[in-house]
Amino acid sequence: MATLTSTRPASTPSTGPGASSPKRRMPAGKRLAPALLLVPAIAILIVIIGWPLVQLVVVSFQQYGRAQVFGQAAPFIGLGNYTRVLGDPQFWQVLARSFLFCAVNVVVTMSLGTLVALLMTRLNKFFRTLVSVGLLLAWAMPALTAVIVWGWLFDTQFGVVNYVLSRVTGVDFTGHSWLINPISFFAVAAIIIVWQSVPFVAFTIYAGLTQVPDEVLEAAQLDGAGAVKRFRLVIFPYLKSIFVVVTILQIIWDLRVFTQVFALQGIGGIREQTSTLGVYIYQTSLGTGDYGAGGAIAVIMVIIMMAISIFYVRQVIKEEEL
Template sequence: MSLVAKTKTPRRVGFAPFALLVPGTAVLAVVVGWPLIQLLIQSFQEYGRAQVFGAPAPFIGLGNYVEVLTDQKFWNVLGRSVLFCLVCVVVTIVLGTLVALLMQRLNKFFRTLVSIGLLLAWAMPPLSATFVWGWVFDTQYGIANYLITQVSGVDFMGHSWLISALGFFFVAGIVVVWGAVPFVAFTVYAGLTQVPDEVIEAAQLDGAGAVARFRLIVLPYLRSIFLVLIVLSVIWDLRVFAQIKALQTIGGSVADTSTIGVYIYETSLANGEYGTGGAIAVILVLILMAVSFVYIRQSLKEDEA
């Protein structure tokens, strides 16, 4: 009996898959691609309020980038933004994971109540949430000052939370984390449902405690989920704008509390330096692309393995 070797012929890809990609690609090119190209062009020009009304925009090459990168204020704002971002990301991931673990242990009724509360917090627009928390920490009528006064016995009424940079970012961090925890909690909880119960039970019978079970069993199963959550949280928190700007209108100092998103807004729209603002925005895009590259590289390694 002779064996006939069959050679595999490459499968032809028709035109239909590419045709289906055309509408989505066209929308992305118009909505995202074209504004990004315009931003990149402006960053190489001396573009101010006069250019908005039709005046020619002189090409100055890397002039805007040199001005930004040699400005100590930019580095102060960037460092402040990165520090605020890292703190918010760590607190968000930890709290979201703890809430997910709590939901796993609750019965159906209480798990539903927690889910409804998380959905309400997640559904509230960031601007509305900021003004609600601004009322909670209000100097004269805030419930936070009232509760601290009642519990500690120290007269805390009249204390201004937003007047100092540390107090401002404490309140801003609460607002940002409060809105981000539901997404982390739901995502981690969905991942926890995929961890085999028999593996957890076997580890428990072997004497592994709750912390050891989470570190040695649960965490490896959810590693890819945590990677996605960390990358997304860094991107979201590094470019936070609405919460910071709203708190500044309530009582924060713009000079000491601006993050990179507010700094771009103030440079471009408030000061009319659109070219410089474009350069700052491009630098921010490059930073976010670097963060995204870490996730893409890790994902490719996991696919190859």
């Protein structure tokens, strides 16, 4: 009986359209190209940000005063500046005041910016362009210029705000100072900061709103969902990543605010009761000449900002991976 021999041909590599082709190794030059392109930017960041940051950390561990500015050696005192700063009740008052002021600004800015963005979707082209120009003017105005303009509006003797309030309420507001009382001082500062921050939020969210499918909104409206429900159940989930990123950026910007508060203090505010972190660092360093303590406060502020920034970067990476 003849034995059966296998007639199956030797296996050959598949060349069909569905076959997976072997991965080609990228040449070493092409793999290094992205890193080489980043070298100039990294070098600039090291020079502009890295070196001053290292110097700041070094100063925060030294007894650095006016004498050291003129060349005297700075004694190393370790954590002495941090101990003094963290043991100072005024620092904790300023920190709490800064966080509270930041929280109010962020909530008001995000709310008004979202409402303006939603309004822009309902306007025709002419009025939408008009609103956009107004927002750009507020956004482009330098912070110091904005403080001067709003300072005139809230002027004690000739301010428009006092004049209008006197006419509307019947109470004489002539001579009323808005900057002496800490609460009204921060109210004026918040108006200036929010006025300049709303355009960024409005433009960013409006750009996101244009990407929400009209079919989904129409389907929700046919199902009986009102404007609030459509925003909460349809629009916000679509734009959640945008809201997260914009909110984190607003927290960073409002927590390190300096120009508006410092300029208003120069107009007539009480410095001891209205300083935020940025102003407090300036007053500690240049006001009293204690650069070591000012450096320690600045390092603490940098750590807070880095923690917020790391959270921001993680959110961005997470959204890119989805």
